[in-house]
Amino acid sequence: MIDHTSQILVTGGAGFIGSNLVHQLAQTKARVTILDNLVNGKSQNIQALLNEKVQFVQGDVRNLDLVKSLCNNVDVVFHLACLGVRHSLKNPHENHAVNATATLNLLDIAHQAKVKRFVYVSSSEVYGTARTVPMVEDHPTYPMTVYGASKLAGECYTRAYFESYGFPTVVVRPFNSFGPRSHHEGDSGEVIPKFMLRAMAGKPLIIFGDGKQTRDFTFVEDTARGILLAGICDEAIGQTINLGQGNEISINELAREVGEAVGVIPNIIYDSPRPGDVLRLYANSLRAKKLLGFAPKVSLQTGLLALKTWYLQMDIPPELLLQSERPRNWE
Numbered sequence: 001m002i003d004h005t006s007q008i009l010v011t012g013g014a015g016f017i018g019s020n021l022v023h024q025l026a027q028t029k030a031r032v033t034i035l036d037n038l039v040n041g042k043s044q045n046i047q048a049l050l051n052e053k054v055q056f057v058q059g060d061v062r063n064l065d066l067v068k069s070l071c072n073n074v075d076v077v078f079h080l081a082c083l084g085v086r087h088s089l090k091n092p093h094e095n096h097a098v099n100a101t102a103t104l105n106l107l108d109i110a111h112q113a114k115v116k117r118f119v120y121v122s123s124s125e126v127y128g129t130a131r132t133v134p135m136v137e138d139h140p141t142y143p144m145t146v147y148g149a150s151k152l153a154g155e156c157y158t159r160a161y162f163e164s165y166g167f168p169t170v171v172v173r174p175f176n177s178f179g180p181r182s183h184h185e186g187d188s189g190e191v192i193p194k195f196m197l198r199a200m201a202g203k204p205l206i207i208f209g210d211g212k213q214t215r216d217f218t219f220v221e222d223t224a225r226g227i228l229l230a231g232i233c234d235e236a237i238g239q240t241i242n243l244g245q246g247n248e249i250s251i252n253e254l255a256r257e258v259g260e261a262v263g264v265i266p267n268i269i270y271d272s273p274r275p276g277d278v279l280r281l282y283a284n285s286l287r288a289k290k291l292l293g294f295a296p297k298v299s300l301q302t303g304l305l306a307l308k309t310w311y312l313q314m315d316i317p318p319e320l321l322l323q324s325e326r327p328r329n330w331e
Contacts, residue, residue, distance in 0.1 A: 002076065002232050004029035009074045011061050011106070012081035014041030016182050017121070017174065020224035021078060022046055026054055033070055035059055035081065040188050045181050061102045064109070071113040076231045079106060080121045086187040086330040088147035089275055099150035104157045111167045118167065119231045120158040123151045124175040124216070124244070124281050133248065134284035137173070137240045145276040155240065168237045170230045175244035175283045179220035179303055180310035185324035192217065194325060195255060196307055199262040201318035206327050209273035211252035216283045218245040219298035219306070229292040236291050244283020245296045261304035274330060 002008065008025055012018040013034030018041065025032050026049050034046060037060045050056055059066045061081040071077070081098065088095035103120065110118050125148035126141045143149045161167040176190070184193035195205050226243040230236045249257070252268075259266035288294035298306070311318065 002028045002030050002228070006030040006075045007073055008032045008076050008078065009035065009070055010078045010080065011035045012041060012079075014038060014043060014045050014056070015080060017177055017220060017223055017227070018080040019045035019181055020179070020220045021080070021227055022049060022054070024224050024228050029053065033057060035061060035067075035070060037061075040084070040183065061106060062097065064105055067106055068109050071109050071115060074110070074113065074115050076117040076119065077106070077110050077115050078119045078121065078227060078231060079103065082151070083147070084188050085125060085145055085147040085276075088145050088150070089330040092146040095146050096150045096153075099147065100153035100157070103154035107157055107161045107167070107169075111161060111165060116168060117231055117237070118158065118161070118169045119227060120154060120169065120171050121227055122155045122171055122173045123148065124173055124242070124283065125278065126152040126155060126173065127281070129278050130280040130282055133280065133282040134246065135242070135282055136284045137242055137287055144278055159240070162238045170236045170238075171240040172227055172230050173240065173242050174223045174226070175216040175218055175242070175281055177220045177223040178217050179307055182220070182307070184321065186326060187329045189325055189329050191251065191254065192258065192304070192307065195258040196262065196304070196311065197318045197322050197325070199258050199264055199266055200308070200311065201322055202264070203322070204267040204269045205255050205258070206269050206271055207251055207255065208271050209277060211255070211268075211270065212250050213277060213279045214248045214250050215254070215281050216244045216246065216248055217254075217300055217303075218243065218296055219303035222296040222298055226288055226292060226294045229294055233292050239287070239291060241288050241291065242283045242285045243288055243294065244285045245300070246283055246285055247300065248282040249300065257300060258304060261301065261308055271328070
């Protein structure tokens, strides 16, 4: 149970998924400390939440002295701090240092501090391309990027602390999340916000490869709710749990869905495939339903409309937002 007496640490809590988790944690009245270096996270994602119970610390998860000080008297750690897929293609060592080594260090610190629950937020990228669908948690893990490999290493360390020390850990594997506060900019830019802004600006949508590659998109509020449930459900301890919508869609079809949400027929440009691109992802989330009572509430179509509304409410022209987009954001 997380309530007004609980002390929570969220690493990466100013990021896309992390800030949505913090918004939900704030509703529990728990004391929440957000650790984020703002490399990918944004202070405006959490600014409205900050008060005597929700505190923000700007810092790096690799700073061991800082992490030790923040883990004192903490009940639950939600560990989301990481560097992403495209970042790993140019910066594999830093990606590993943040995603894998820092996770091991944080586990050790949290264990010594007697934290009551450690939730590690992994990624469907650990699977690589699906061999069988829908993908259950026992599906082979064959990551295709250093990002996927580093997240898998973090998973393994998290499970090892449960098996070796009885430390109460949970691994969750979100599939592709989308929604308000998502990234379109830099090497963190993802396909849905990039498609959405380009469609709103009357620009062509860029698809890398033939567009037949598939993803399982989950609205970010659903993803964050699944992560929160993993922090309060005792049956989840020691488990690895998928968090996905349970629907497969090709990138070609996604472009059409985004166009429909915006009210345009999108112009599509095809470019060469991205390096290390996973070709198929499709989640089986029955374990999440059984253990956590998790079921997605927001459909792709409803979520796309919510994202469009969020961009419109920003009152910043899509053309201006797109100035920070890098189409080939791994180069």
